[in-house]
Amino acid sequence: MKPKPHSDRIVEGPSEDAALDNDNQNTLPLSSNKDAVNRRMPELFPDEWNYVLNEEGYASFISKRCEHATGYSIEELQKVPFFMDHIIYEPDQKNLQKFRKTPSEHQSDDSTISLRIQKKDGSLAWIRHRFQRHFDDSGILIEERGVNRDITEQQLHDQLQSTLLTLIEYSNDHSGEELLRRFLDETERLTGSTIGFFHFVEPDEETLNLQVWSTNTVKTMCKAEAVERHYAIAKAGVWVDCVKDRKPVIHNDYQELSHKKGLPEGHAPVIRELVVPVIRANKIVAILGVGNKPTLYEDFDVQIVQRLANLTWETYRRKEAEENVRRGHHELQAIYDNAPLILLLIDSKGRIVKLNTKALENTSVSRNKLLGKGGGDLLRCVHAFENELGCGNGKACQTCPLRGTVLETFRTKQPVVGKQVVLERHNGSEYELASFELSTSLVQTDEGSCVLTCLEDVTERNKDKRQVFLERERAERVIRGTNAGTWDWDLTTDNISISENWLKALGYSREKWKETTIERWHQTIHPEDINTFRNLTENHLSGSSLYLEIEFRQSHRDGSWIWVLAHGSVVEWTPDHRPSRVSGTYQDITDKKLAEEQILQQNHEYQRLNRQLEKAAKELERAKQEAEDANRAKSDFLAVMSHELRTPLNPIMGFAQLLLAETSEEDKREWLGLIQSSAEHELSLIDSILKYSRMD
Secondary structure (H helix, E strand, C coil), X not given: CCCCCCCCCCCCCCCHHHHXXXXXXXXXXXXXXXXXXXXXXXXXXXXXXXXXXXXXXXXXXXXXXXXXXXXXXXXXXXXXXXXXXXXXXXXXXXXXXXXXXXXXXXXCCEEEEEXXXXXXXXXXXXXXXXXXXXXXXXXXXXXXXXXXXXXXXXXXXXXXXXXXHHHHHHHXXXXXXXXXXXXXXXXXXXXCCCEEEEEEECCCCCEEEEEEECHHHXXXXXXXXXXXXXXXXXXXXXHHHHHHHXXXXXXXXXXXXXXXXXXXXXXXXXXXXXXXXXXXXXXXXXXXXXXXXXCCCCHHHHHHHHHHHHHHHHXXXXXXXXXXXXXXXXXXXXXXXXXXXXXXXXXXXXXXXXXXXXXXXXXXXXHHHHCCCCXXXXXXXXHHHCCXXXXXXXXXXXXXXXXHHHHHHHHHCCCEEXXXXXXXXXXXXXXXXXXXXXXXXXXXXXXXXXXXXXXXXXXXXXXHXXXXXXXXXXXXXXXXXXXXXXXEEECCCCEEEECHHHHHHCCCCCCCCCCEEHHXXXXXXXXXXXXXXXXXXXXXXXXXXXXXXXXXEEECCCCCEEEEEEEEXXXXXXCCCCEEEEEEEEEECHHHHHHHHHHHHHXXXXXXXXXXXXXXXXXXXXXXXXXXXXXXXXXHHHHHXXXXXXXXXXXXXXXXXXXXXXXXXXXXXXXXXXXXXXXXXXXXXXXXXXXXXXXX
């Protein structure tokens, strides 16, 4: 028998346990009648096929799906006694024989085993084989019933998962090339191959590099001299058909290929091969191939090799990235220590946990004494001297631009680049205003989350350009923000400047809305939101919050209301450290608010429907229970009626027969015959009534 192409698509259905359980609940007398057997073995499962063998081992019933599962017709299988023994893959037949038990050990037992079958076309498939054998009192087989379920995809998944876990663990302490070779060894094992290779493809898709062969290929299969590290694909053999076709290629008839180029001297003979490409971003980046499987390569093998090829690529690239990170760590440490800028690592409490050599040039204090201190202690900020606890405890520390920027980075997790900050510091002989260009970024360290702070002292550079610097800061404040609109509030004059695009969003032109006071601006805010607006603004100005963030409704010129999200912060202070200017952005979030309201309404509706469904489910369960109770009551009634009605008839019929046997008088025999026929008629009526009740 030779095995026919099959579909690897697995459709989940009830388990094979359900098939045999269903059969046990509908047991009929053992029979070779095909219709009766068919009723005992219903075709309920899309990925299962059933059979029944008679006492001679020939199939009295085989479900139609068997033809698709094995490639054989039902007629072919019915000609072979114990046909399952003939389609089980030869290496698994011993397992099946060991699993079977003798009749003396058990009767009518059922057993389950997973094994492979060989189809008519020679391909293999995994099945879960379950069977029941029935024997007579002398141990002679009466019948065998079986259920087979295709578990090919499940077996593939389990094997791949186990292999993946093993390879991930292996990758932790082995080099990239060792990892590639181990992947090839596992691919050979799963496909039953004896040759394996993995090649990377250059971006031009014309050149191979880093060619790796499996352990078995190097040791026992291939004695050819190693090819160069880089190799032109155009010179390669037929296995590069996968590059031309951009899909997996199977050559099960390698010797018959007309376009093969031959093998190098010492190369292992190739009987058949399977080669798959690894494609990323529509580019072939690698090729994995196996060869010389004892049987034909099929779709099942393509799935295994393709998945492992992709895993090989991803794992190797991850391993390569990890090695690059380790090398880069040492390089970055050297750059950090020798950078010409002040570099600090500051924790969430504002304390220095690390600093570079350049930072120490600004102070005579040792590195160890600065660790755990604030940035102001390092830069000799005057406010760090206002409290014996140092930086972070002075009167103006809460509004410090350096401290505020570090905290902003912790809050938003977004970097700040090139921010200009001004600190008042003591240079050792006098007080001065020092300008710094500040950049920050959140990083993860052994100490936890920290902000990498980069400071460049630009005081000397900016001394002659102070006015230009202030003007540029104001321009950046106006430009900064979102497309929705910007605002700039001068607290010294109480005037607020609104960007052109935000005025348009409110329905005004610049001519109809000139610079105005904050109170005039408050008049455009919804009455229900004005108190919240004022309170949050005051909290920010008093230093209770680092940033201003408010959602409120604002009136449009046409009388409607739009929802607004305002962001802002204090950007300038007076000499006595009071806020003097606040800048920020406005954003129209009306659509977002409407969407949130719709979502809320939908959630309420979903909850209402869910409650209705739960109520309906409970009513259905109650109705089901009532129906089951009624059915049990009916069964109990029929059993009692059958007993009570038959019991008095049995003695009547029995005594009538005895009297008939003992008397020869015609008139008495006539009377007794009448009694007996009436009783039999009554019994027939009872049977008819009970049969009708069962049908109902």
